[in-house]
Every structure is written in C-alpha cells, then in structure tokens.
Amino acid sequence: MPTDTPQAFLPGTVTLVGAGPGDPELLTLKAVRAIASATVLLVDDLVNEAVLAHASPQARIVPVGKRGGCKSTPQAFIEKLMLMAAREGEVVVRLKGGDPFIFGRGGEEVEYLESEGIRVQVVNGITAGLGGMTSLGVPLTHREHAHGVVFVTGHAKPGVTPESRGTDWQALATTARDAKLTLVIYMGVSGAAQIQQDLLTGLPANTPLAIIQHATLPQQRHAVTTLGDLTETLAREQLGSPAVIVIGDVVRGIAAVQLPRALTQQRSHAA
Known part of the structure; x- marks a missing residue:
C-alpha cells in the first residue's frame, strides 16, 4: 500500500x-x-x-x-x-x-x-490509560520516575487453563519496583482486592496510585491514593467500571490534587 x-x-x-x-x-x-x-x-x-x-x-x-x-x-x-x-x-x-x-x-x-x-x-x-493520565496533566513515563510502562489486564479470559490463568501480579510487582515501571491496569476494578494483595508482595503500601473512571469524558472522575488504600478508596469514592488503575511514581505529578497523607509523610521522611 x-x-x-x-x-x-x-x-x-x-x-x-x-x-x-x-x-x-x-x-x-x-x-x-x-x-x-x-x-x-x-x-x-x-x-x-x-x-x-x-x-x-x-x-x-x-x-x-x-x-x-x-x-x-x-x-x-x-x-x-x-x-x-x-x-x-x-x-x-x-x-x-x-x-x-x-x-x-x-x-x-x-x-x-x-x-x-x-x-x-x-x-x-x-487507549484509555494514556488518555486518562494525559487529561490529568501527567505522563506515563518520565526520565526520573518511570523508565517504562506496562499495560496489563485485570480480567483473565474465562475458561483458561491453569498455565494461562492470568497475570502473575507478584512477579509483575517485583519487576515494576526494580525497573521503575508504571503499571496501567485495565478491567481491574472487580478483582481489585486480589490484585492489591498480590502487588503488595513486591511494592510498598505507599506506592502512589490513581483510579480514573470514564477517562476523557465530561463525567470523568478520579482519585489519588496509595496501593495500600486501593480497595478502600474504590468503595469510599464509589468508583467503578469503566476505569483504569495507574500505579507508580508518575502519579505524584497529578496537579491540583491533595496528596494522601502517606505520600506526604514519605516525602518528609525522604527530605
């Protein structure tokens, strides 16, 4: 062509x-x-x-x-x-x-x-993960904070075999931590509790996290929290599908949003 x-x-x-x-x-x-x-x-x-x-x-x-x-x-x-x-x-x-x-x-x-x-x-x-973060004025990669990005589904294919039953979240958490990667999770709301539990085996509980519902639409809503407070935030803010969950240090850059106390304390201790 x-x-x-x-x-x-x-x-x-x-x-x-x-x-x-x-x-x-x-x-x-x-x-x-x-x-x-x-x-x-x-x-x-x-x-x-x-x-x-x-x-x-x-x-x-x-x-x-x-x-x-x-x-x-x-x-x-x-x-x-x-x-x-x-x-x-x-x-x-x-x-x-x-x-x-x-x-x-x-x-x-x-x-x-x-x-x-x-x-x-x-x-x-x-794609929604890119559009949603861009609408908040934040990149998915950054030379200092995120050397790459992983797009991953939180919803396994029905009827899959045990060998291909879905994402190994524990292994992914370790990789994301060591390689400084941003994780963008699609269709992860319904399985958020298990995803959170597995990711916490390799990522700190105070890892920054954003939930973006209805990305780029007039009714878009988002919340900034930490990995340790993921399920609590979903319930408190009544956020649901369709939504993307973005995890990593780039989330710190979301403008005009009050950082959760855990992140603020982490910064103070680092200083």
Missing part, C-alpha cells in the same frame, strides 16, 4: 477502528475517514455516540455491546457478523473503544477474518 496516498476502505473489507477513550475529538483523521466510508458499523458500548456523527446517514449501525462486568455480545457472534457483512460486499467498520490492539480483541478478529479470506486493516485509537 503506497504511503503517499490515502488508504482505501473498499467493499468486502473490514476495518477495525479505535474510537479512543471517549472524547470524540481524539479520533484520528484516518478513523474519521473510515467511519464515513462504512456501509455497516458494528459498535461497542463504550464508543461515544458523538463519534457516529461522522457516519453516513445511509450506514447501518449495529450495536454489539462489549463492556467489562456487563452482559456482552459473544465474540464469536460478532466475528460472524463481520464475516457475513464483508461477504455481502459491505464496507465494514468494527468500532471499538480505545485501541483495537490494546485489550480490544483486535488480534483475535484479524486472525479470524484473514483465515476466512477477508481483507482487514486496523486504525489505531488513543
């Missing part, structure tokens, strides 16, 4: 489009073109309805709910819908919250469609 000409969205193809974390102004130009070109759009629950203003009035819009902790359209059914529409000659867009390749099951969908002979392309979107 030439890089100096716009990418085409053709009949009989599928494009996986990242709609970003919520704010419709964070769409890429390519995402807008893909949405406008679609004759069929399969839309996740977390996609802001304002994004659909870019769709053609003649386009068929099919809601295919995907939301953590709620009843969802089966993945296999969504894949069949995309396949059927593409084989009927439609210009298919699968519209996802965030980025299709960051916990968006984009890899599964590409593999399935390509195995059926369907041409697939992907348009990236801003």
